Amino acid sequence: MASPVELLSLSNPVFKSFTFWVGVLVIKMLLMSLLTAIQRFNTKTFANPEDLMSPKLKVKFDDPNVERVRRAHRNDLENILPFFAIGLLYVLTDPAAFLAINLFRAVGIARIVHTLVYAVVVVPQPSRALAFFVALGATVYMALQVIASAAF
Amino acid sequence: MASPVELLSLSNPVFKSFTFWVGVLVIKMLLMSLLTAIQRFNTKTFANPEDLMSPKLKVKFDDPNVERVRRAHRNDLENILPFFAIGLLYVLTDPAAFLAINLFRAVGIARIVHTLVYAVVVVPQPSRALAFFVALGATVYMALQVIASAAF
Amino acid sequence: MASPVELLSLSNPVFKSFTFWVGVLVIKMLLMSLLTAIQRFNTKTFANPEDLMSPKLKVKFDDPNVERVRRAHRNDLENILPFFAIGLLYVLTDPAAFLAINLFRAVGIARIVHTLVYAVVVVPQPSRALAFFVALGATVYMALQVIASAAF
Numbered sequence: 001m002a003s004p005v006e007l008l009s010l011s012n013p014v015f016k017s018f019t020f021w022v023g024v025l026v027i028k029m030l031l032m033s034l035l036t037a038i039q040r041f042n043t044k045t046f047a048n049p050e051d052l053m054s055p056k057l058k059v060k061f062d063d064p065n066v067e068r069v070r071r072a073h074r075n076d077l078e079n080i081l082p083f084f085a086i087g088l089l090y091v092l093t094d095p096a097a098f099l100a101i102n103l104f105r106a107v108g109i110a111r112i113v114h115t116l117v118y119a120v121v122v123v124p125q126p127s128r129a130l131a132f133f134v135a136l137g138a139t140v141y142m143a144l145q146v147i148a149s150a151a152f
Numbered sequence: 153m154a155s156p157v158e159l160l161s162l163s164n165p166v167f168k169s170f171t172f173w174v175g176v177l178v179i180k181m182l183l184m185s186l187l188t189a190i191q192r193f194n195t196k197t198f199a200n201p202e203d204l205m206s207p208k209l210k211v212k213f214d215d216p217n218v219e220r221v222r223r224a225h226r227n228d229l230e231n232i233l234p235f236f237a238i239g240l241l242y243v244l245t246d247p248a249a250f251l252a253i254n255l256f257r258a259v260g261i262a263r264i265v266h267t268l269v270y271a272v273v274v275v276p277q278p279s280r281a282l283a284f285f286v287a288l289g290a291t292v293y294m295a296l297q298v299i300a301s302a303a304f
Numbered sequence: 305m306a307s308p309v310e311l312l313s314l315s316n317p318v319f320k321s322f323t324f325w326v327g328v329l330v331i332k333m334l335l336m337s338l339l340t341a342i343q344r345f346n347t348k349t350f351a352n353p354e355d356l357m358s359p360k361l362k363v364k365f366d367d368p369n370v371e372r373v374r375r376a377h378r379n380d381l382e383n384i385l386p387f388f389a390i391g392l393l394y395v396l397t398d399p400a401a402f403l404a405i406n407l408f409r410a411v412g413i414a415r416i417v418h419t420l421v422y423a424v425v426v427v428p429q430p431s432r433a434l435a436f437f438v439a440l441g442a443t444v445y446m447a448l449q450v451i452a453s454a455a456f
Contacts, residue, residue: 147175
């Protein structure tokens with residue numbers, strides 16, 4: 001088995017792929033805040049008194065467009081952040097490169113699709129469910145591999 | 153002090169224990185989504201128009217069973233995800249193995265108990281508070297050790 | 305380029321700075337739970353029947369003081385947790401120490417200010433927006449550097 005030195009080096013294609021997709025997904029997640037802000041300004045829906053742009057506005061919490069983006073964002077927190085943790089540990093188990101790289105790709109692409117069909121252009125189900133389960137399945141697989149490496 | 157090479161290797165029992173518990177807690181967290189989905193189908197509570205299974209249903213946001221699982225899930229995001237970050241850095245401070253392994257165990261078991269008494273079978277307080285504070289205390293201790301290692 | 309051994313050692317000032325700020329921000333995030341609890345007790349706002357301190361109380365979800373702290377806490381999850389992931393990978397790209405250390409400082413200080421002006425003493429805008437965008441900008445910069453290192 002390779003040592004952690006080699007595993008966490010960008011000359012390891014598995015780590016390189018992981019690094020790339022974490023970077024992309026971090027940017028994607030941070031864009032959700034801007035998407036929420038755009039919806040807040042478009043619908044004049046602000047959650048704090050100090051955010052109100054005009055004395056005529058009141059705080060509002062139930063705009064469906066704002067809430068949709070917030071649900072998509074929360075779903076990212078629930079799924080992408082655990083992937084960051086388990087993905088790094090999975091890299092350290094020295095997995096087969098072909099499989100690992102395609103798992104990272106699957107998570108990265110599925111979570112981008114999830115956002116697009118949830119919060120950008122609403123696409124009927126099961127598109128969102130499919131994107132959700134592809135990323136979930138890949139993450140669960142990595143977690144099981146990590147547990148197996150650590151338990152024996 | 154051992155080098156990062158040895159610290160992040162599965163032959164280091166501290167890292168091995170950390171890896172195991174991160175794997176278990178990632179699986180536990182991802183199961184919260186499925187628990188939420190089960191509650192949504194049981195109570196016919198869907199947050200998006202495109203999720204409604206029948207034209208007679210309307211979106212609903214206030215089912216107490218769904219919201220209870222969602223609160224437990226959010227509590228995981230607030231407590232387990234910071235543990236993943238600080239736990240890895242704590243491993244890199246080369247702590248005493250006995251203490252570190254038991255801290256990881258404490259967090260892992262306490263957070264599983266937290267979910268059970270919060271979202272699976274509701275157990276009266278202070279069971280949830282106790283589970284919460286065991287994990288919180290262990291995480292704060294690790295964070296203080298990490299800060300001490302980095303500050304001096 | 306330095307090897308991961310040296311990069312993840314506390315003798316690397318960049319990693320040392322990252323470690324310090326992760327520790328501080330983890331403590332800061334965990335304190336949000338206590339701040340929420342204080343607001344819950346002060347305003348007698350409890351979300352679960354088993355948490356009610358007196359049989360006269362009912363569950364309540366809309367207290368503005370509790371909700372303000374919860375919004376600040378959620379904003380931490382959305383911004384600080386992705387920073388933990390990308391910050392570690394950024395350290396592994398072996399960045400210039402002066403720049404990297406000041407980026408970590410900027411994120412750390414900006415997120416503490418964000419909490420103070422949002423959830424402790426409400427300060428009029430644009431104070432919160434400024435704190436938010438300083439941390440966001442630094443995190444996006446790190447993510448772009450990480451993607452660039454991994455893509456080429």
